[in-house]
Amino acid sequence: MICSLLFALNAAGQEQDSIAVGQTEQGKTNLMGRVHQVQQFLDNKAKAKVDPRYIEVPDKPWRVIARYKENAVWVDYGNSMEVPENNTRADWSLSFNPPVAASVGVWVGYRGTGLSISQSLAKNAGRYFSFSTTGAKYGFNFRLRRFRTGDTELKATTYTNGVAVYDTITQGDMPAPVWIRSVYANGYYVFNGRHYSQAAAYNQSVIQRRSAGSLLVGATWFQSSFDYSDVYNTIFMMLGNNVGRIKVHQANLGLGYGYNWVPLRGLVVNAMVMPTVSVYNRVKIYKYDFNYALALSGEQPDDYGTWNSETKTWANGKKHKPLGIIETEEDYPTDVECWEADSETEYSAFRFNVDLRLGIAYNWRNYFIGLQAQYNNFNYKKDYSKVNIFDAYARLSLGVRL
Secondary structure, three states: HHHHHHHHHOOOHHHHHHHHHHHHHHHHHHHHHHHHHHHHHHHHHHHHHOOOOOOOOOOOOOOEEEEEEEEEEEEEEEHHHHHEEHHEEEOOOOOEEEOOOOEEEEEEOOOEEEEEEEEOOOOOEEEEEEEEEEOOOOEEEEEEEEEEEEEEEEEEEEEEEEEEEEEEEEEEEEEEEEEEEEEEEEEEOOOOOOOOOOOHOOOOOOEEOOOEEEEEEEEEEEEEEEOOOOHHHHHHHHHOEEEEEEEEEEEEEEEEEEEEEEEOEEEEEEEEEEEEEEEEEEEEEEEEEEOEOOOOOOOOOOOOOEEEOOOEEEEEOOOOOOEEOOOOHHOOOOOEEEEEEEEEEEEEOOOOOEEEEEEEEEEEOOOEEEEEEEEEEEEEEEEEEEEEEEEEEEEEEEEOOO
């Protein structure tokens, strides 16, 4: 009986193994079928309604591209606060001006669709990720970036009865870095996609053979955050109206024009300009509180005792201890604490921005080289608050078709 049972179990196991192998093979076949369907879809989108006299679709669909990129970003944030009770006003502006950052990366894709990842050459400066897809009449780009910088300038002026009583300008490296994160998503539609290709100059999925231009309509979503809410940046936050984080969200619609100039075979020069208007514009600022407060006199009373983090009070019952002038790193108190206390959200009316692009590409055999540049401006303004963000890059690409 035992031998019969073991035989039955062994036969059942072999049957299950056969079924599992069959399911695995079927799964591989289904997966390959789906991949083939995606390839067919991308091939059809690349070749659909394209005039071969103007646009050539290469036979080899795969591309591998090495990229070197120079990124630049400038941010200016300003605000004014009035206190009618004591007739005072505070004007301040915070500027992030990091140096141009270089990065290297690779782009891999099929036809006009691919992924890119790059690493900054500066230590711990950040990473960049992008996804793009293009067809005969459309294009979509997604870019994610995260990096840090210490290059900051803070200007603050306090007025009493219209007279400036306190003025400061702080420029240089912040004690703790500022983390900047941004998400950029852009889509566009090409009206003359039969003769004009935006992709010919920017990702070389096709080759422009004759000069042509087209109207384009586009939509852009941009969001960015600036976080310097580190305890070592306490003085910067105090001087900046206690702001420690800023988040910007903006949606834009635009109508522009692009032109591909083909002076000789294999070479294309593209210029595109698209004025845009923001249809959604929001800024959210996060304010922080501290166990210290700026003391204009520079006096440091010594009767406050120790700080209690749970009750957020000093031993004498007060919440803020005067913080005098700090000239050296040794003068900075070791018991400084900060925490998020409040947030404010504001919406701006329509704002005009701009999207500028320039691309040059040269193709020979199965190789190509390209130089691309893009400039975007995003701005926000309402009452006493204003934000200006300038985002630009220049990129050198060298690729091969496979």
